[in-house]
Amino acid sequence: MKTLFAQYRAEVAKRAAFRRTRDEIAALPRSVAMDLGIFPEDADQIAREAIWG
Secondary structure (H helix, E strand, C coil): CCCCCHHHHHHHHHHHHHHHHHHHCCCCCHHHHHHHHCCCHHHHHHHHHHHHH
């Protein structure tokens, strides 16, 4: 069973990964994003799905 501190630390790590992923997607040049089939405006949704499923 995880301790409260371990759960908190895991959540902090997930939030940091979410922000990093979201920022990287949002910073993509539009032409690269379109080649990948994504829209930079959808960065929040894409990052959320990548981190939390």
